[in-house]
């Protein structure tokens with residue numbers, strides 16, 4: 001039994017742990033993921049089947065069969081990401097152990113190292129002065145001197161990789177856990193989200209004080225437990241959070257509304273316009289509303305909104321005309337009334353926990369801190385005695401070059 | 417004031433052959449003249465950039481023209497700083513050539529000053545794009561160092577000479593700076609995207625290509641850390657990675673539609 005367990009463990013070590021702990025596997029995984037990302041940008045993602053049939057005749061079955069129409073949600077992309085994360089998790093654990101071990105007795109360890117470069121008389125003093133100038137601590141260990149600084153820099157790689165793992169973890173949470181709801185709401189009205197939160201729109205404007213296009217709404221959020229937020233202004237780029245709810249100024253276009261009423265029959269309908277429509281009873285006579293546009297007034301300062309409209313009478317299309325909000329058009333028995341354009345598009349995100357976004361943002365900052373630590377605060381560990389010196393530590397290159405330049409005769413090639 | 421842009425383009429374009437000649441003939445006066453032209457170009461460029469910023473009432477980094485102009489400025493500034501550190505004549509030649517090329521690309525783009533659309537009017541705008549400018553500049557200057565290494569290697573210089581190790585190390589340090597800044601670009605972009613589009617990541621082509629570039633350089637760090645590849649190999653890697661971020665910068669906007677199409 002024990003023998004079998006040992007065999008199984010050896011197998012796991014050889015075929016699972018060792019490959020996952022190897023940087024070669026990590027590189028391979030990253031290269032394949034980069035390649036798949038590249039492929040995804042050659043083929044438009046997430047379109048309907050008809051799109052691929054029309055644009056890639058003869059290849060659409062292959063594209064869909066290989067999930068090339070949605071690479072990022074394909075099983076193989078997710079599996080490769082999972083493997084990369086698993087590999088990173090194991091490597092990160094090993095990095096932490098290594099960094100903790102390296103911190104123990106590093107001065108004694110460095111002092112015992114043999115010299116790799118010799119020092120000429122007087123050079124030890126020069127080296128000492130240089131190390132003091134770059135603020136290294138000097139510790140005597142027997143016959144040797146050990147210069148060291150930035151010891152905590154050895155945690156840089158650990159921080160980088162653990163932060164990447166956290167970014168992936170919280171990132172997946174941030175992408176898939178919130179409930180997202182797009183709602184339309186007119187000024188003065190309110191909408192209720194699926195969890196019972198109510199959003200009331202108090203005002204909406206499309207320009208800032210200087211007349212620049214800028215969509216903004218004043219809203220008030222009431223949570224299901226009755227807690228009410230103060231009035232908050234939301235703008236493109238400036239959402240408002242309250243409790244677990246975050247509300248965004250969402251649609252960046254202008255919405256309009258036209259009501260069609262028939263005084264004879266008493267029929268009345270309200271049409272919210274998000275794209276061009278043809279309002280007609282028989283398909284031959286009616287009003288084609290092309291959109292709501294903004295124009296500068298004659299004084300060049302103010303701007304105003306108008307509906308671009310085309311009247312169709314018995315199939316004959318009249319020239320385009322501008323209709324001001326509040327105006328009416330009569331056509332046969334029908335009266336078309338053009339309402340004030342409004343801007344109703346809000347997006348509400350209900351987060352699983354109020355701090356879920358902050359967790360992700362902290363992980364991203366940790367990643368930057370890890371990179372800074374790893375690249376700019378690399379540990380320095382130099383042992384020197386009367387005969388020579390050696391540069392130790394996990395990233396000795398910089399110090400080696402620096403000391404060689406300091407102590408050597410100028411080289412012919414110093415000018416690169 | 418647009419004339420300032422063309423003057424600086426002209427000065428960079430002139431500096432390149434003068435610096436090239438100075439490096440070939442090893443003539444100090446020519447080198448000084450080349451640098452003087454380059455620095456003059458940089459000053460005009462800086463003047464134009466500042467003027468455009470005031471005229472637009474914002475950081476002038478929003479259209480392809482502005483971004484390319486900013487990238488060339490970042491490149492020229494980095495080169496000027498790199499020169500004070502490693503006095504590399506050939507690096508100046510490659511850098512001046514690259515600066516003139518990027519400026520030439522900018523000159524081919526529409527130059528009018530546009531009002532920023534609401535989604536771009538954000539606190540994060542300058543940081544996001546400013547970091548991208550300096551990230552790509554670092555990668556380009558790293559490429560210049562790597563190119564110098566490759567040329568020297570082909571001429572038979574020993575890879576363990578101090579000059580060669582310094583060149584390779586400088587190229588690595590610049591890639592590291594570029595990588596740190598690229599990570600900042602992605603992080604700031606994600607935070608901004610959440611505020612503007614409600615999602616940190618939407619697999620938009622520009623995001624995807626930034627990720628590809630990021631992964632390509634992450635692989636570079638690991639290969640370098642394993643220590644099994646020569647400096648020559650690593651320098652080729654840095655040179656061959658250049659098209660990846662150039663595509664992220666310009667190719668994506670021109671060839672692939674997406675949310676960043678206006679940039």
Ligand code: HEM
Nearest residue numbers: 020021022023026084087088091157160164374634637641
């Ligand atoms: C998205 C994925 C990854 C990124 C962006 C990344 C990035 C980095 C960076 C920037 C460094 C520091 C390089 C330097 O100082 O020159 C590094 C080091 C390292 N990485 Fe990764 N890495 C990733 C995945 C992995 C994985 C999956 C492994 C597992 C094998 C791994 C293992 C290592 C190791 C062992 C080091 C050296 C640590 C040290 O000696 O301090 N990395 N990585």
